[in-house]
Amino acid sequence: MGRSPCCEKAHTNKGAWTKEEDQRLIDYIRLHGEGCWRSLPKAAGLLRCGKSCRLRWINYLRPDLKRGNFSEAEDELIIKLHSLLGNKWSLIAARLPGRTDNEIKNYWNTHIKRKLISRGIDPQNHGPLNQPTNTNKSTELDFRNVPKASKSNFAPNPSRDFNFNEFQVKAKAESIEEGNSSSSGMTTDEEQQQQQQQQQQEDKYAGNSQELDLELSIGISSSGKNNNSTGVSTANSAESKPLLDKSNFQFLGQAMAAKAVCLCWQLGFGTSEICRNCQKYKWV
DNA sequence: AACCCTCGCAACCGCGCAACT
């Protein structure tokens, strides 16, 4: 169907922004607020494409930006979030107040990658470096590998993604405590026991990873509905199986007993219930 | 001082999705 260019390229400036341009943009947004980026440049008297204005504002001019070096805690948080979310920079940025997706992406590519490699960790799959990289792609979050078509809108297929998380968490726990094998064909009691074990293993894991507790809480939509306003796409519902399988959810809830960071709200897996982990209301 | 190389970051580009017509 073709796509018209986002702006009249012929009469737009490109490249670095001048102070004057910055000031115009700031003044305009102060007066009129964000939104309608397409018409903004003209209204603000800027010879820039709307996209460019948006980017400049979000990544550089927004007053709530925390510029400057990343702290060690931020580093660790980014690493953990990346291991869970993959290259979902906007989601990662949502957990780091004052940081932008672009900034985190750049920081990842320039600093953290190197840091992880020096620690012997593969920055892509967060596994040991000497292991063949990704011979088994299933050790990565599935939505990092899905075709682009479904990537841009964060609509993680919960059944896939969090099944994987379960796998990943288990794998980590197992790597810590080998030989704690479980048998198949469990009874409910055995399941409970195993969950307890997993909990213990997970606690150990959390203890091993410095003080930073990145823990997730993901709520199941009690109504079974998705809500687009949260970024959970209903369009995918045809191909995706039901939201989180409850057992997975239980596991996650335990494996990632939330204390410090709860993503239930930001990830938009909504329910009208109170989040078990962070004890906050999720969106209704 | 001049040149080259590397690195970090701001900005651009292309694409997909949702909303709108």
Added chain:
DNA sequence: CAGTTGCGCGGTTGCGAGGGT
């Protein structure tokens, strides 16, 4: 229902700064 528009995202590029020779 098809086409269009606007926005947001992730990947990539290009430029300036800084260090080494």
